Amino acid sequence: MSGHFLAAAVRPGSTSALRQVEPRLLVKFELDNAGASHKVRAARHIVRCAVETGEIIPGRTTVIEKTGGNFGLGLLLACADINVPVELAVGLSFSPIKRRFLELSGARLIGVDQLQAGATPREVVEWHLANATALGKSYFYTDQFNNPGSVVAHEYETGPEIVDQLKAFDGLRSLTFVSCAGTGAHLTGITRALRRAGLAVDVTLVEPAGCDSRNSVFVSHRFEGMAVGVNPPLLDWGLVTHTVQVDYAAMFEAQQRFATAHGYLVGNTSAACLAVALELADRAKGSHKVLTIAYDHGLWYA
Numbered sequence: 298m299s300g301h302f303l304a305a306a307v308r309p310g311s312t313s314a315l316r317q318v319e320p321r322l323l324v325k326f327e328l329d330n331a332g333a334s335h336k337v338r339a340a341r342h343i344v345r346c347a348v349e350t351g352e353i354i355p356g357r358t359t360v361i362e363k364t365g366g367n368f369g370l371g372l373l374l375a376c377a378d379i380n381v382p383v384e385l386a387v388g389l390s391f392s393p394i395k396r397r398f399l400e401l402s403g404a405r406l407i408g409v410d411q412l413q414a415g416a417t418p419r420e421v422v423e424w425h426l427a428n429a430t431a432l433g434k435s436y437f438y439t440d441q442f443n444n445p446g447s448v449v450a451h452e453y454e455t456g457p458e459i460v461d462q463l464k465a466f467d468g469l470r471s472l473t474f475v476s477c478a479g480t481g482a483h484l485t486g487i488t489r490a491l492r493r494a495g496l497a498v499d500v501t502l503v504e505p506a507g508c509d510s511r512n513s514v515f516v517s518h519r520f521e522g523m524a525v526g527v528n529p530p531l532l533d534w535g536l537v538t539h540t541v542q543v544d545y546a547a548m549f550e551a552q553q554r555f556a557t558a559h560g561y562l563v564g565n566t567s568a569a570c571l572a573v574a575l576e577l578a579d580r581a582k583g584s585h586k587v588l589t590i591a592y593d594h595g596l597w598y599a
């Protein structure tokens with residue numbers, strides 16, 4: 298994996314809107330990004346850096362990753378113009394519509410037989426890397442869970458974008474950032490950027506009921522993208538002030554409320570964060586505001 302993850306290499310794509318949806322609640326609409334989530338930023342940065350270092354050679358290299366979908370969609374977008382094929386190991390329990398969309402967008406979904414026989418997506422990737430020569434492939438494994446490029450992308454692209462957008466809110470000095478963690482990359486990167494800009498930011502980490510990622514306690518849940526079965530390797534736990542668990546009913550209520558009020562059916566991780574953010578925003582005082590993220594669309598999971 299590359300050590301070349303310079304902030305200078307971050308080149309933003311388009312900007313997603315930051316909207317004040319309640320008097321004290323701000324939502325960053327990452328679901329409107331091309332690639333349909335915040336993950337496209339990490340994928341784009343990692344691919345760009347690997348091309349610059351020569352670890353990806355267009356026309357020769359194949360990018361490989363295990364992903365529930367959003368990071369994969371980002372990889373496809375990042376690789377579309379540079380003649381780099383993308384192979385993805387997607388767990389069979391993940392959103393079937395997303396799997397179809399990944400294929401429509403040009404991904405090769407690998408290891409379906411292996412997954413059906415009980416292999417994990419990680420084992421599928423490892424098998425392909427081990428057999429690359431026999432398969433005639435030269436792989437670059439983006440390794441999203443261990444790739445610091447994801448944090449850099451959010452620290453120097455998403456975070457500064459939000460800082461810039463916050464200038465529209467006169468007198469805003471303090472924020473509660475309500476967020477969740479899969480890899481932990483966006484929570485870490487965005488929080489660092491907000492604090493570097495001089496804002497007083499406390500962070501509430503949202504987890505599915507029964508999960509405690511810090512202590513690697515996981516139960517099965519339907520909030521695809523957060524609490525994915527490992528202590529988030531890119532999460533700087535020192536940044537997290539509070540942790541709140543949300544159950545399916547509370548998530549669903551927030552999802553309905555947001556759809557009714559704003560016309561967006563957001564995904565389950567976004568709605569779980571909204572469940573907490575709406576409550577905290579109701580209790581906020583003075584110029585303090587709550588910030589959360591609409592990560593992706595809910596139709597993927599319908």
Ligand SMILES: Cc1ncc(COP(=O)(O)O)c(C=O)c1O
Pocket residue numbers: 334336367368477478479480481482483484521522523564566567592593
């Ligand atoms: C829908 C959704 N929400 C939240 C996350 C968590 O993002 P991160 O990996 O930056 O922690 C992901 C990650 O894949 C995701 O797909």
